[in-house]
Every structure is written in C-alpha cells, then in structure tokens.
Amino acid sequence: MSDVRRRLSYLLLCTSGGVIFQVAYIRFVFLEPTYQALGLSGPEYGDIMSVFGAVAAVMYFAGGWFADRFAPRALVATALTITGLADLALIAVPGYATALLAHVVMAFAGMALYWPALVRAIGSFGSSAQQGRLFGFLEAIRGVTSTVISGIAALLIGTALAPATGVRALIGTYGVLCLVLAGLIWLALRGPADGIASGERSALSVRDLAAAARNKYTWLLGGSIMLMYCFYTTLGYFSPLLQHEFGVTAAMIGVLGVVRSYVFQFVAGPLGGFCVDKVTRSTPRFLRLAFVAAAVCVVVLLFLPRESGLKWVAVALMFALSLVVFASRGVYWASMTEARIPEHQRGGVIGLASGLAYLPDAFLPGLVARWIGDPGTGTAAQGGYGILFGVLAGAAVLGIALTTLTLRVQRHEPDAGPQPRPAAVR
Structure with missing residues (x-):
C-alpha cells in the first residue's frame, strides 16, 4: 500500500x-x-x-x-x-x-x-x-x-x-x-487491514468468561466503570431540564449539546490521562476523586432553584460534570493494566467487565424518560429530576466505595500497581 x-x-x-x-x-x-x-x-x-x-x-x-x-x-x-x-x-x-x-x-x-x-x-x-x-x-x-x-x-x-x-x-x-x-x-x-488475522483470537469462550467471573477485578473495575457510565448515558437528558425548567432557548440547547457531547470528548480525555500519569499516579485514585466531583455536581443541581436567572449556573454545573465524565471515560480501562491481570485472563476479564460496564444503556434511558415525562405528549413526570439526581448521587457514593476497595486490594498485592498502559480504544 x-x-x-x-x-x-x-x-x-x-x-x-x-x-x-x-x-x-x-x-x-x-x-x-x-x-x-x-x-x-x-x-x-x-x-x-x-x-x-x-x-x-x-x-x-x-x-x-x-x-x-x-x-x-x-x-x-x-x-x-x-x-x-x-x-x-x-x-x-x-x-x-x-x-x-x-x-x-x-x-x-x-x-x-x-x-x-x-x-x-x-x-x-x-x-x-x-x-x-x-x-x-x-x-x-x-x-x-x-x-x-x-x-x-x-x-x-x-x-x-x-x-x-x-x-x-x-x-x-x-x-x-x-x-x-x-x-x-x-x-x-x-494491505494488512484487508486480511483475516491469523494466530490471534478475539472471541471469548465460555471458559474465558467463567475464569473472569472468579476474578475479583472483574467486579471491582467493571462495577466502578458501570457507575461512572451511569453519568455518561444520562447526560443527554439534561437538555430538557435546561430548556423547560431554566429557560435556555432551543437554539442554545443544540449548541450546548454539541459542546457537552463532542468538544469534551477530545479535550477532557487527554486531561484525564495527564492527571493519572502526573497527579494521582493511579487510575482508581483518580476515579475516586471523579466520583466525589460528580456527586457534588448532581447534589447542587438537585437543590438548585429552577429559576431562569440561575440557568448559567446550571449550565456550568453540567459542563463541570461533563468534564469529569469524559476525563474518566478516557482512562478508566487503564485500571485493567494497573491491576496486572495475567495476560491469559485479561481478555475474559475485559469482556465480562465490559458487559457489566455498559449495562446502564440497557435500562437507564427507559427509566429516565419515565422519570422526567414528556410535556409534548402530556406524559406526566414520575418523580422528575429529583429521582435522577438522587440515583446519580447514590451511584457516586457506591463508586467512591468501590474505588476505595480496589485501592485497598491492590495495596495487599505486591505485583499490583501502575505500569505503562495501552491506549484506550473505546
């Protein structure tokens, strides 16, 4: 080529x-x-x-x-x-x-x-x-x-x-x-991209998944990522809050959505990697701080009065939460390498942990849609944003507990600790 x-x-x-x-x-x-x-x-x-x-x-x-x-x-x-x-x-x-x-x-x-x-x-x-x-x-x-x-x-x-x-x-x-x-x-x-790989297996067997289910890091790391993913998969539902309860215009909602969803994608990821490498020197420690910051954002949003004069405060809190979420998204799979899971077990652990990590996509969108309702069709809210922010605050608390437990487990394993990490691909 x-x-x-x-x-x-x-x-x-x-x-x-x-x-x-x-x-x-x-x-x-x-x-x-x-x-x-x-x-x-x-x-x-x-x-x-x-x-x-x-x-x-x-x-x-x-x-x-x-x-x-x-x-x-x-x-x-x-x-x-x-x-x-x-x-x-x-x-x-x-x-x-x-x-x-x-x-x-x-x-x-x-x-x-x-x-x-x-x-x-x-x-x-x-x-x-x-x-x-x-x-x-x-x-x-x-x-x-x-x-x-x-x-x-x-x-x-x-x-x-x-x-x-x-x-x-x-x-x-x-x-x-x-x-x-x-x-x-x-x-x-x-060239190579047009050929079938030989000698490299990607598919996971039942044996791989069974071994992964017995590995504690599958549940510690997969659970931590799942709890942070709860914040990611619900970010889109902040738009109706800003528009209907804080008075942000429909034209501005689209612009804010692009910044929230895409600009932070290529800005916050490298920032998260820098913080892990130079500041916390540990992905679970960085994620614990991220969960603390996320909890602060959603708790403030929970109690913030729904007034148009405070709309830019709400926007700032949403952006702060987006920064935390995308910075975490850029590094959270690095935990797998830091845990030093044996190479022959890593595929199974990543596979099973991935299924756990992205599980919120299978139930949260439907739940959140019912919680906040649909004014356009007269569907009443069932708890509104109070339930959403309460659930996210609970996810943050559980995330703090899981990342703390992960750090304690790693401290008791002499082979655990940071080492060079491969680039995240998702």
Whole structure:
C-alpha cells in the first residue's frame, strides 16, 4: 500500500467512527426533536434506546467471532452500509416499529461488525510502538468529525421553524455519509487491514468468561466503570431540564449539546490521562476523586432553584460534570493494566467487565424518560429530576466505595500497581 493510500485509508476509517454511531446516540445532542421527528413520545424513545443498549451489550461478545473470521475491510464496509440503510429507513417510514427495528440493526452493525474490525484495522497501520498515536488520532478525528457536523446541524435546527424537520434532514445526511464512506473504504483499504488475522483470537469462550467471573477485578473495575457510565448515558437528558425548567432557548440547547457531547470528548480525555500519569499516579485514585466531583455536581443541581436567572449556573454545573465524565471515560480501562491481570485472563476479564460496564444503556434511558415525562405528549413526570439526581448521587457514593476497595486490594498485592498502559480504544 502506498503512503498516500495508507494515509487516506486511515483518515477514512477514523472519519467513519465519527459518523456511524451518531444516529444511535443522537439523543445526547437533540433529544426532544429526535423523538418528535420519529413520531414517538419520550418514554417510547427511551424504551427503544434501552433495547438498543441491551442488544449492543450482547453484540460486544459476538464481535470477536466476526473479527476472527472476516477481513476488517469487509466488516467495516458492511456495517456502514447496514447503518446507512437503517438511518434512511428511520426518515422514510417513521414510527415505533421502524425505529425499534432500525436501532436493533444499528446495534448489531455497530458493535458486532464495525467496532472490533475498526480496532483491528487501525492497529494494522503501525507497529506496537505507534499504537498510542494511532488510537489517539482515531479519537481526535472522531471527535472533530462529530463536532463539525453536529455543530452545523445545531445552528440549523435551532433556528428552524420545525426542529423535528431539521433532525430528519440530519439523520438522512448521516445515512448518506455512511453509504458513501462504505464505498470509499471498500475501494481504498488494502494491505494488512484487508486480511483475516491469523494466530490471534478475539472471541471469548465460555471458559474465558467463567475464569473472569472468579476474578475479583472483574467486579471491582467493571462495577466502578458501570457507575461512572451511569453519568455518561444520562447526560443527554439534561437538555430538557435546561430548556423547560431554566429557560435556555432551543437554539442554545443544540449548541450546548454539541459542546457537552463532542468538544469534551477530545479535550477532557487527554486531561484525564495527564492527571493519572502526573497527579494521582493511579487510575482508581483518580476515579475516586471523579466520583466525589460528580456527586457534588448532581447534589447542587438537585437543590438548585429552577429559576431562569440561575440557568448559567446550571449550565456550568453540567459542563463541570461533563468534564469529569469524559476525563474518566478516557482512562478508566487503564485500571485493567494497573491491576496486572495475567495476560491469559485479561481478555475474559475485559469482556465480562465490559458487559457489566455498559449495562446502564440497557435500562437507564427507559427509566429516565419515565422519570422526567414528556410535556409534548402530556406524559406526566414520575418523580422528575429529583429521582435522577438522587440515583446519580447514590451511584457516586457506591463508586467512591468501590474505588476505595480496589485501592485497598491492590495495596495487599505486591505485583499490583501502575505500569505503562495501552491506549484506550473505546
């Protein structure tokens, strides 16, 4: 593969990472306009997102099987094509049945086909000494792509007479981009990324998972990540709070959503890594501080009077929480290496811990949608944001306890402690 073709292939792969998941997670920026555009109520959309999260968690384990048997080029192009068609189906035939089926299909394409193949393809572009840069630029390009497209969309949707119409146009744009990128990657990607790996197994066996279930770090580290992920998966539901209870305009909500979801993605991650390396010198210790900061943010939001004069205080608290969440997201898998889990057990521990870590996606969206209700369809709130912030405060307290316990366990193991960490890839 020529150097120009190699760079183009790498750029296309990274760009695809900033496009393929956007419709599935569009609620992080455009929550209400999205479920209105799809002809759904807030609780219905929440239920669909919970189904998506549950299917995605299962597909994580299936991904290794596909990655072991098919070339990354074929898997990436196929996943992009399937996702693009699902995106277009959402706007062609809106409604509950279409939205549910499309999100199940997107979970399969994204988690089972695309993500393991992308990781393998990106890794094939350099030696072991270059992996940090390869995956670091992957995350940066994904963040920039998402920020640019969603930023332009936020300005257009915020000023449109019918925001739902703007969201439908955005979903269609993402669908077309997926199809175009599928074709370009199929034509451009060659070399090691076009072959099936030999001698390297990704799929997890029942024996691997059974051994992982007996490893204490599966539950300590996976549980800690799960509790922090509760904050991440509910960030999108802060938009209705700001709009309906603090009086932030619809146009500003879109801009704030882009900053919260994408700008922090490539700003806070490196900051978290720097803090772990230079300040705390321990990922569990950093996560414990992050849980303390997150608890402070949600407790203040819980008791903050719902007045328009305090809207920028609420925005500042949301941004502070986003900074904490994305800084943690950039480093929390480094705990696996710090624990010095034996290499032959690491795949099983990461696999089972991942299923635990991303479990909130399978139930929190549906619950939160019912807690806060949907004013547009007259669905009454069932506890409102008081329950949400109370649950998040409880998650923070449990997170502090788990990270403290992890530190104590590590202190009693002579082989535990920090060591060089691989780049996080998710």
